[in-house]
Amino acid sequence: MIDFINFHLIPGLVLGSIYALGAIGVTLTFGILRFANFAHGEIMTLGAYLTLTMMWLTGWHPLILLPVTMVILSLIVIGMDQAFFKPFRNSPAVTVVIASFGLMLMIRSVTQFSWGAQLQAFVPGIQRPNVFFDALRISPKHILIVISAMVLMLVVHWVLAHTRIGKAMRAMSDSPELARLTGINTELVIKATWILGACMAAAAGVFLAYDSHVSTMMGFQILLPTFAAAIVGGIGRPYGAMAGGLLIGVTEELSSYAWLGDGPLLEPGYKAGVSFAIMIGVLIWRPSGLFRGRVF
Amino acid sequence: MMKTFKQLALASTMLAFVGTAAIADEIKVGSVAGVTGPIAELVVPIVAGRQMAADQINAAGGLLNGDTMTMVLADSQCDPKAGVDAGTKVVNVEQVVAIVGASCSGATNGMVQSVTIPAGVVALSDSATAPSITDLDDNDLVFRVAASDAYQGAAIAQLAWDQGYRTLAMTYANDDYNAGLAGVFEAAFKGLGGTITSNQMHEPNKASYRSELSTLSGNGAEGLAIFAYYGGSGIAIMRNALEAGLFEKFLAADGMFDQSVIDQIGADVLRDNIMITQAASDYDDPSYVAFAGAFEATGHSPQAPYAAHGYDAAFLIALAIEKAGSTDRAAISAALREVAGPPGVVIRPGEWAKAKAAIAAGQDVNYEGAVGNNDFDGNGDVTGLFSVNVVGADGKWTGNLIR
Amino acid sequence: MDQLYGYSLYGLSLLTFGGIYAMLALGLNIQLGFTGLFNAGIAGFFVVGAYVSAILSTAPSERHIGGFDWPIPFSLVAAMVVSALIGWAVARICMRLRADYLAIATLGIAEILRLIFKNETDLTNGARGVSYIPKPYESLAQPWNHVMMTVVVLAIVAVLYFMLERARKSPWGRVMAAIRENEDSARAAGKNVDRLRVQAFVVGSAMMGLGGGMMAHHLKFIDPNAADPTTATFLVFVMLIVGGSGNNKGAIVGALLMWTIWSATEIFTSMLPGDLAIRSAYIRVFLIGLMLQIMLQKFPQGLFPEKRLETGSSG
Structure with a gap:
């Protein structure tokens, strides 16, 4: 039983927190700009590499550098929006999604060109876990990741619930026509959406790199689980994205627990398929997701 | 600097005159490698090894009548579509006389x-190790200087047994290289009388392997044999296993052989706890010393996986061209066996002038490369040498040949 | 002379690869171009077709299931049928989804399919792949083996093209266009929209399976890496968008053109010195992405804009 908590539940929570942060950006873009942004994974990767570069320059802890990364990444993402997404504000979703494919390839090749394909680590060496009650093993970095993620999610909640711009974002997600009629500055709301999404993507990228390592494909590798988290939670529902992320992360790790007999329930080779299967199931039976998001 | 400038000038001239015949005093050899794709990080030193062979040869008189040996790079991406396309390009457009890769x-x-x-x-491949390449119906046109996994898998099993391991857990990344190696290892270790408590494949490039490791760790395994590329999943698995305290002892093969494993996990943790076999060379052998000194001067680690193989492959092709005395493709493939094995004047890395003189005098040559004697068997395979590598006092890998 | 001969052989290779990609692009054109179905799982149908045709046509082998020695035309038909069946199942499940949901769902399904071929080692030899796949006319002497392979591929593309052009101009094609332009009015006109969409999806999937099968025969070897989403899905999208979504001629020209650009750029980048040649491999991908952006923004209709038919039924 303690193995279950140590090796399946806790890693699932850590992974889930990372998915959740990524999914917040996906779900906001999906809800407000109305397209699935395939470049979101590469934005997370870029966040990790920016932090890594600053660590080389300053030698500071990645979590201290995270706010700086968020600012830089937000500026980059707003630039991308102006260059590659703004021309398509009134185009069909298919066109914008294909544009985001193109952007994904471009960011990835720039990352590979600038930083090379070599694997990097934030902090070399390994961290032994703290042992509680003689059995419960939790690594300090996992505590840090989960707590930081929770704090960031609270910030997102506060922005959406209590600031003018946050309320405008929610209004636009619920009904763009109505929002426009009531005089909301849509371009401003779109900017705010990108900034919030970019900040959460930076955090997701940095936490993922902090937990494992930095590689040029890391963002793309968690893109589909992130989409799955956004859909499972309900599109345009940041709280849903958080819940969806945790659900997907925990389920992925639990799928290979020995629920029946000795062997893993699902061959670990298929672990990557778990999130897709959940997502497809939700799309079919409850397309609005757990939190009753929008269905387009 | 001058050389770079000349190459650039050459490149721009070629860009301007595509369609005209190749420059007269240039002999092209294809250099096909997975530049992008899953093993991108491994490929850089391999390509550098091939290039160094060509540079040395050009500096020491060149091929045949002073012709330049040019390595033409093409990206095979580890994807058969790209491999076929890259092969077509170097064979037909570049008109290469032979291919490394x-x-x-x-x-x-x-x-x-x-x-x-x-x-x-x-x-002549320097790093394709799948057993399936051995029995290709290839009219003696496919060779490799990298030993088939059938040899390395057995070597690591024997090593584990000799070190006193009797029960092991194992996991392998599901790709063409590691799956093949793991299969041979499992059979060989069981054949010696060992027990594999659990054998699991895993999908590379996942963020976490903790749940897989927890399943693997039961049943009293003394250590974990990992077959993976260090970048794809190897380092992540080792880190997860150590951090969770599930395994302390590791065995691995050359996909894991890289300084970054020590740099990222930490030398103190790994010392006495890890053994990595590597397709390698006798580090005291004069052939290896000759290669290593020159390769280090180019800014690469001579121990990088398959870099020495890349060098040997390119050098062997050059010898075959010289021996054939022409750029005729059939003559080159026929000459490859002759220059690789005995009898003949022993040629070591860097000894191009000596080889050229010997061939000009009508003597046989026998290349004793940085990775071993490179004598091809009937299938165009080599048996290969393997080293066992542990973490040394200086925090670097130190290897010993398995005798 | 040798050089010219070499260029000709490379030209044949470009036509063969480009032609196979044209099958994928034509399949996507039925789904995306005609009907507006955003299938981002091309790689999935590609890999199914490739493995089905490969395993049915190879000689018996211990490495994977069977080896059934079927003649290539039969194995290709089987590849199309199996891909179509999977396409039908996917369509039945996912057809109600809006464009981007469908894209994400199909992308996920393609990944699951690739995982199955990778993990079911007993059936497919897993990551180690299937070897010795027969190739049409491979026993002929060079260059005739290459010539005949190219002829076979282009003949299939030509047949597909004429069939699709007929379909597009038929009442069926008009209804498809009507559904894409205005689903509600098509529904109001009494058309069974969902059923027609499923049909388009199934036909497109079958063509992708055919493309996958042809690719397996051309490569003579297939492994799960061949279903990499960059070259098996995204590249096909770029081809169709550049050529002109909704136009069959555009799909074919786009495939041939983009494959040529994708492949031939390397001839130049490989002339760069040392490290730059290695890094320039990434620049190729960057340029493909940039080209897609420029096409989308400046020439959204592609090289061959869709020829609108008089769609009388939708009014």
């Missing part, structure tokens, strides 16, 4: 079956 077994399989065997071009 491709890197991954899958891309190599596609390239040789679809392009180079029908075209009659010899392909």
Whole structure:
């Protein structure tokens, strides 16, 4: 039983927190700009590499550098929006999604060109876990990741619930026509959406790199689980994205627990398929997701 | 600097005159490698090894009548589609006389079956290790200086047994290289009387392997045998296992052989706890010393996986061209066996002038490369040497040849 | 002379690869171009077709299931049928989804399919792949083996093209266009929209399976890496968008053109010195992405804009 908590539940929570942060950006873009942004994974990767570069320059802890990364990444993402997404504000979703494919390839090749394909680590060496009650093993970095993620999610909640711009974002997600009629500055709301999404993507990228390592494909590798988290939670529902992320992360790790007999329930080779299967199931039976998001 | 400038000038001239005949005093050899794709990080030193061979040869008189040996790079991406396309380009557009590569077994399989065997071009791979390449129906056109996994898998099993391991857990990344190696290892270790408590494949490039490791760790395994590329999943698995306290002892093969494993996990943790076999060379052998000194001067680690193989492959092709006395593709493939094995004047890395003189005098040559004697068997395979590597006092890998 | 001969052989290779990609692009054109179905799982149908045709046509082998020695035309038909069946199942499940949901769902399904081929080692030899796949006319002497392979591929593309052009101009094609332009009015006109969409999806999937099968025969080897989403899905999208979504001629020209650009750029980048040649491999991908952006923004209709038919039924 303690193995279950140590090796399946806790890693699932850590992974889930990372998915959740990524999914917040996906779900906001999906809800407000109305397209699935395939470049979101590469934005997370870029966040990790920016932090890594600053660590080389300053030698500071990645979590201290995270706010700086968020600012830089937000500026980059707003630039991308102006260059590659703004021309398509009134185009069909298919066109914008294909544009985001193109952007994904471009960011990835720039990352590979600038930083090379070599694997990097934030902090070399390994961290032994703290042992509680003689059995419960939790690594300090996992505590840090989960707590930081929770704090960031609270910030997102506060922005959406209590600031003018946050309320405008929610209004636009619920009904763009109505929002426009009531005089909301849509371009401003779109900017705010990108900034919030970019900040959460930076955090997701940095936490993922902090937990494992930095590689040029890391963002793309968690893109589909992130989409799955956004859909499972309900599109345009940041709280849903958080819940969806945790659900997907925990389920992925639990799928290979020995629920029946000795062997893993699902061959670990298929672990990557778990999130897709959940997502497809939700799309079919409850397309609005757990939190009753929008269905387009 | 001057050289770079000349190459640039050459490149721009070629860009301007595509369609005109190749420059007269240039002999092109294809250099096919998975530049992008899953093993991108491994490929850089391999390509550098091939290039160093060509540079040395050009500095020491060049091929045949002073012709320049040019390595033409093409990207096989570890994808058979790209392998076939890359092979077609170097064979037909660049008119290469022979090919070094491709890197991954899958891309190599596609390239040789679809392009180079029908075209009659010899392909000498420096890093494709899949057993399936051994029995290709290849008209003696497919060779490799990398030993088949069938040898390395057995070598690591024997090593584990000799070190006193009797029960092991194992996991392998599901790709063409590691799956093949793991299969051989499992059979060989069981054949010695060992027990594999659990054998699991895993999908590379996942963020966490903790749940897989927890399943693997039961049943009293003394250590974990990892078959993975260090970048794809190897380091992540080791880190997860150590951090969770599930395994302390590791065995691995050359996909894990890289300084970054020590740099990222920490030398103190790994010292006395890890053994990595590597397709390697006798580090005291004069051939290896000659290669290593020169390669280090180019800014690469001579121990990088398959870099020495890349060098040997390119050097062997050059010897075959020299021996054939022409750029005829059939003559080159026929000459490859002769220059690789005895009898003949022993040629070591860097000894191009000596080889050229010997061949000009009508003598046989026998290349004793940085990775071993490189004598091809009937299938165009080599048996290869393996070293066992542990973490040394200086925090670097130190290897000893398995005798 | 040798050089010219070499260029000709490379030209044949470009036509063969480009032609196979044209099958994928034509399949996507039925789904995306005609009907507006955003299938981002091309790689999935590609890999199914490739493995089905490969395993049915190879000689018996211990490495994977069977080896059934079927003649290539039969194995290709089987590849189309199996891909179509999977396409039908996917369509039945996912057809109600809006464009981007469908894209994400199909992308996920393609990944699951690739995982199955990778993990079911007993059936497919897993990551180690299937070797010795027969190739049409491979026993002929060079260059005739290459010539005949190219002829076979282009003949299939030509047949597909004429069939699709007929379909597009038929009442069926008009209804498809009507559904894409205005689903509600098509529904109001009494058309069974969902059923017609499923039909388009199934036909497109079958063509992708055919493309996958042809690719397996051309490569003579197939492994799960060949279903990499960058070259098996995204590249096909770029081809169709550049050529002109909704136009069959555009799909074919786009495939041939983009494959040529994708492949031939390397001839130049490989002339760069040392490290730059290695890094320039990434620049190729960057340029493909940039080209897609420029096409989308400046020439959204592609090289061959869709020829609108008089769609009388939708009013």
